Amino acid sequence: MSNIPYKTYLEESEMPKQWYNVRADMKNKPAPLLNPATKKPMTAEELSTVFCKELVEQELDDTTAYIDIPDEILEFYKMYRPSPLVRAYCLEKALDTPAKIYYKFEGNNTSGSHKLNSAIAQAYYAKKQGLKGVTTETGAGQWGTALSMACAYLGLDCKVFMVKVSYEQKPFRREVMRTYGANVTPSPSTTTEVGKKILEAHPGTTGSLGCAISEAVEVATHTEGYRYVLGSVLNQVLLHQSIIGLESKAAFDKIGVKPDVIIGCAGGGSNLGGLIAPFMGEKLRGENDYEFIAVEPASCPSFTRGKFAYDFCDTGMICPLAKMYTLGSGFIPSANHAGGLRFHGMSSTLSQLYDDKLMKAVAVEQTSVFEAAEKFARIEGILPAPESSHAIKVAIDEALRCKETGEEKTIFFGLTGTGYFDMVAYQKFNDGEMTDYIPTDEDLAVGFAGLPEV
């Protein structure tokens, strides 16, 4: 065994003080958000009716490489960061591979995932702007939980619209948010105009993320002192999440290791974009080469089977248009899909990098993902979130390939969170009742048909 420790923690003094904005080093910048009515780039003014002012600046800034992290956010980060860079000695041994495996574990905070990194930043700027509160939507609940924690810390009101089926089936997630003082409303609700309309049209509906977004945006734009916040997809979110990659890079430098391949799961891109940011920066500047792999579910394959086109970010079609790899905002993954990463689109920044062939993407099926998750839990002692397990699956595959070829590759993946609140999906897997679903070309055609003309 080498003298590299199981876990590398940065000292407080070694923690990053700035976020890294990968767009600054991209030759082909991500395409701008468009106003859905005029099809013209959204101005800062237009965006400021929905988002906080400083966040709009971050959203639009594609030239500043490093942005100072405000002191208040640095203090909050110190409560739950740095997260460990883990050498997976036990997994290497169990796989009998010559590959060296590392992962960055972001699950050691009460929200259970990396979402907190951007939640505290967005809540901070809202507070700084003198707002009373923020609104958002949540599906599985990781983002809602993280935002509730951040708002409780800053004394900001937090209104969460939680997809009704999750509200009912994940009562524990709901209670965590309530314990943090958040106002959690099952969506669709009768508290908004759009909610009432949907309930009239579809009585008994269990809701969708698209509807919850619409309700959250309506409340934010119609309530004095409120703005809307989002946990993925946006450039600002990738900027905040760069803390993951920056800490990883500093920890790798500390132990004198350079990863060869970097693997992350991809839903809207918040984790993957943050994880790879500084490494991609080196690649873009020609300083170092890395192989990047985005892993997505075969049942919601935005990168591998989607189109690179302008599309709505929400199912309700009220948000700006983003140019991204998308399955169409009308695409809804099959009901048997348990593993998260259900978003039809993808971060514009990552989409551009993928289109420029700077990263690869693979799609994996969910039973194989849960097999990898169970194996990982038993060997490495961490019960992973289904989302994170997509990256685990591909990291294990890669390590087994190295076993075949004898390559001593250094594999690095992002372990975004824990599966504590995903035990319904694990139970399905444990009971042998989990199945796979791959959409047919006809299924995908339905989503593509709804793509807007730009």
Add this chain to the structure above:
Amino acid sequence: MSNIPYKTYLEESEMPKQWYNVRADMKNKPAPLLNPATKKPMTAEELSTVFCKELVEQELDDTTAYIDIPDEILEFYKMYRPSPLVRAYCLEKALDTPAKIYYKFEGNNTSGSHKLNSAIAQAYYAKKQGLKGVTTETGAGQWGTALSMACAYLGLDCKVFMVKVSYEQKPFRREVMRTYGANVTPSPSTTTEVGKKILEAHPGTTGSLGCAISEAVEVATHTEGYRYVLGSVLNQVLLHQSIIGLESKAAFDKIGVKPDVIIGCAGGGSNLGGLIAPFMGEKLRGENDYEFIAVEPASCPSFTRGKFAYDFCDTGMICPLAKMYTLGSGFIPSANHAGGLRFHGMSSTLSQLYDDKLMKAVAVEQTSVFEAAEKFARIEGILPAPESSHAIKVAIDEALRCKETGEEKTIFFGLTGTGYFDMVAYQKFNDGEMTDYIPTDEDLAVGFAGLPEV
């Protein structure tokens, strides 16, 4: 703000290599376990039919101060330890206290608590003895989860009898254990003689910890290659848990701080005994003085209202007799008691230390505990287990007292775990439906009446 970091992690090379056995430094040793039939001290041979051989040695050894931690356990510890020693700057600021507050956080592993420290040790010795597997009982599920993880790692079979009401009401705990490959049986079951008898006598019973222990012991003693393991109360468990205190002591030394008061929750004593061990050792050897406070629920007040007497460790009255502070093995906390720490007795070692006035104890009511838990979650960002929150409650009280008096005390408490699987109790609190219960003297008399004559 001082230059002490929010979190102090030991380097891998600084992690303790030995457990500390506080009994070696006690002038008054804890009284021996007695055979319930003969009322004579249990011999190693008698104990070896139930427990693993090396664990029996550890159980009976009250003279060896330091015991080497086997390499295999050290390796496992490196996967999830060291745990952080946290300076609670945010809590200090929110309380506006001159006191300095520290806590040792044991919740950053998938079992969610400190239980894993002893689970891996007990599983290791079972494996070393060539056993096929171990049996145990679990109520809330922390111990069962920890043991399942340890057994999965070592390739040992794990049979868990889970109190039926928990099995049904905490399906997620059950699924975590199943994911780790454990065989989880709701107790009482028809798989044991004692289970069948209980079901005949009480059809429809939802079970009890005492019954689950009886089933687990029956299976262990009637199955070739199996032994029974227990997660608290025993001397061996306190020995393994001393890793908590040893790491804390090393971290305090590293930052040049000496705690004045050390606070821990007390159910059977596994956390408290481990947390205070090396500090108590210094006090026993006259090297340093500390104030120790055990915190227990007012609804199950073993220390503060119990008797120091020989009693059964289990409700089924089949286990050896231990001399301890006890409410009687027939005492069952009120059904409205949600905060864990339900054991009627207490570790013999801690009982002796308490009787020798080397530590104090206080009892707190559960609504005040959940108020402290909610406050802590919102300020420090960690959603604590109800058990751990007993210590939080008293630490906050102590810090507020310091505010009155102006004392700059250094307060240190054990944060044993997370509350992820306790959201039913939090929901009750959030909904304002939680009530307090303090047993009357008449209630306690029932338990005391069942104390065996020795």
